[in-house]
Structures are given as C-alpha cells and as structure tokens.
Amino acid sequence: MMSIFQKIKEEFLNQELSFQASKSSGPGGQHVNKVNSKIQLKFNVVRSSILEEDEKAVLLKKWANRLDSEGNITIQAQEKRSQLQNKSIAIQKFYESLSAAFRKRKMRKTTQPKKSAVEKRLKAKRINAEKKQSRSKNW
Template identity: 50%
Template sequence: MKHVISDRDAFIREFKFQTSRSSGPGGQHVNKVSSRVELRFNLKETQLLSEENKALLYKKLATRISQEGVLSVVVQADRSQLKNKQTAIEKFFEMLEHALKPEKKRRATKPSRAARERRLQAKKQSSEKKTRRRSSDWKD
C-alpha cells in the first residue's frame, strides 16, 4: 500500500488550500482569524494515481468528492491555521490509505456444534408452544 503514496511531496504540491473563519468558541479571536482549512485535491486531473485507484477512491469516498471530481477535507479543530493545515494533510493521507487498502476476503465459517444445538432447541420450544396453543380446549 505504501507504494501508492510513497511521494507525499508530489501530492502536497497538487493540494489547494482554502481558509475561512471557523465556527465555534474562540472569543474575539474567532472573528478576526481564518483558521478553518479546506484541503482540495483534484482526483480527475491528477497523474499521481492510476485509473483503477481513482475508480476505487470515487467508489469509497463518494460523499467527499464533488461532481467536478474534487476531494475535499475540512478541518477546524484547532485555533491555529497551521495546525489545522497539518491535520488536514494527515487526514487526507489516512483517508487515502484506508480507501486504497485491499479488502480482506471473507473466510466462510460453519456454525459451531453448540450454536446448532441452541438453534434446534429454540425451534423445538417454539414448535411446542404453538402446538400447545392449538390443542387447548376452549369450550369449558
């Protein structure tokens, strides 16, 4: 997996950052400083990823990708724009690694003997309950 994003600097050169005022607490400071950071990465135009990796990202990160093919990551956790920028970059690479990690194949398993016995016992109890309902004499 590491080979896909081995050159982080190349990715970082393609990032576009947009800042704005962050919401939430911060007092007077929050009204003066644009600390919210939005990292934008154009998936459609990049040459750093193969077409199959792009397709995988479009599938797995569909909610974060715009119609123009731009992947965006928004961070406003900190009061510092620089820290938010660093956090956005780390978050981007974590998302990329997670989305491009191959899924493990599911190994088929069989229910244990105890589980089968519990299931059959529950079926038997249910069956007995229903037969008791049917056979009761209502004409008393």
C-alpha cells in the first residue's frame, strides 16, 4: 500500500488536507496569547478523491472513534512555538496514523507451555496443597 502514501504526499497534499491555525493553550505568557501557533489538520475520508472505496472502508473502520459526523479526522499539533513546525508535526502525525491504519497485524502463534513450566506449576500446587493439609491435622 505504499503507493497510496506516495499519491497523497506528491499529488494531492494541498487539495486533500486542510489546515486551520488558532491560539495554542497552556503556559507561555504573552507569546501564547498573541500568536496563532496551534495547527489543526483535517482530512475528509468520505470525500477523498484519491482513496479507493476499499481503502476508505479500512480507514472508516480503523478511525471510527476519531472521525466526526462528516467523516473528517482532525489532528492537532501545538508542541512548538512556530506555526510552521507545528504544521510539519501535524502532517507527520497524520502519515503515522495513516500507515498504522493500513499496517497488517501479525497473527499470534498459539504455543504449548513448556514441559518445565508445567512441572514447576504442578510442583508449586503440590507444595501449597501439602502446606494447607498440614494445617488441618491435629486440631
């Protein structure tokens, strides 16, 4: 699925992603109060022209709890003082989230417990049973 990332990055980045700048929250004094350094990146999965229907279905399923009612995913970045740095951080977060959505999960291999582990567990059970048995005698 690497071709999807290349399509988004190279051809349609400006068309598909929308950015909104606003004042950042938190400490910082006068600089925070004056500068619109927080960036909100929005990407509409439903209306995307570069995603195929099966890719949209995967994103809608994986991002179900992150999408708003219109099908937008919103990613915020306000770590840096610079709007440009926050914009690049938001784009990076978007691509990481996108690649995580398309990454296939490895299936867990079922394994049997080792013989030594079973013996160790049974020995511990036996010792515990003997301890309790010895408490009940000679009352």
